[in-house]
Amino acid sequence: MNKVFEFWAESTGLPLETLSKILLSLTIILFLYLLKIIVLRIVWRQTKNVKTRYQWKRSISFIMPFLGLILVGSVWLQAFRQFGAFLGLFSAGLAIALKDPLTNLAGWFFILFRHPFVVGDRVQIANHAGDVIDIRLFQFTILEIGNWVEADQSTGRIIHLPNGKVFTEPQVNYSTGFDYIWNEMQVRLTFESNWEKAKKILQDIINQRAENIDRAAEREIFEASKNFMIHYTHLTPYVYTSIKEFGIQLTIRYLCNPRKRRGTENEIWQDILSQFSNHTDIQFAYPTTRFYTRGESKGEQSHTSN
Structure with missing residues (x-):
């Protein structure tokens, strides 16, 4: 084996010690690469859970390069000491040239x-x-x-x-600390509508939909208050009343899971449409434009369009 190393050294023109370090470094890298493949194959056979597989793959992808850097660095440590001054200047120049990648690397540590x-x-x-x-x-x-x-x-x-x-x-x-967000839905009625009846209908609908969310949200806020200054006096849903330029606006405010926002809106709107259809004194409002024309024989006429 020594004769083989000596032949390679003579062929490449490198010192025998340097060639030995190169071969040892390549051996370490190959070993870690094979170890990574073996570990991942074992994990893949043991579980089909996507999240578990991803966590193992990510952890191995971080650990193996770090371990390889330490092992290969220890092989070349003596050579690094001999070129310490050069490496210092080189590192400073490299840091300036690689500002963005180093910032991203620092960001990774911050996220981690x-x-x-x-x-x-x-x-x-x-x-x-x-x-x-x-x-x-x-x-x-x-x-x-x-x-x-x-x-x-x-x-x-x-x-x-x-x-x-x-x-x-x-x-x-949207997820860390408090698993719910406040969502609002606007329902606009004509001024002639029975808005008090409509408000009660909306309040009953949202109370039924949010009954389980309120209790879960209370537990979430209690846990979140251990790490954050989160404080809500009321978690129950509520319907607010306001006047807009073309009608009465009833605003539903309620807690929901951010990933179920569209689903909850769909269910609430279906309930609203179903309930309002049973009451002729409740009408939705929408923007309209009114203009007038003067006829020769019929006099003034009024027209309304959307």
């Missing part, structure tokens, strides 16, 4: 240890909102919601954002 969000959370970063589906060294990935799709439904697009965004943009988390 501070946990502003984790995989599975629904977040909004700047103008982008979605569910976090992956977090890597230099970027995290979200499955977009909203945009041209209403009620926070998924668009199907995947957005990759640099980790450095956590230092420059506010992060809105």
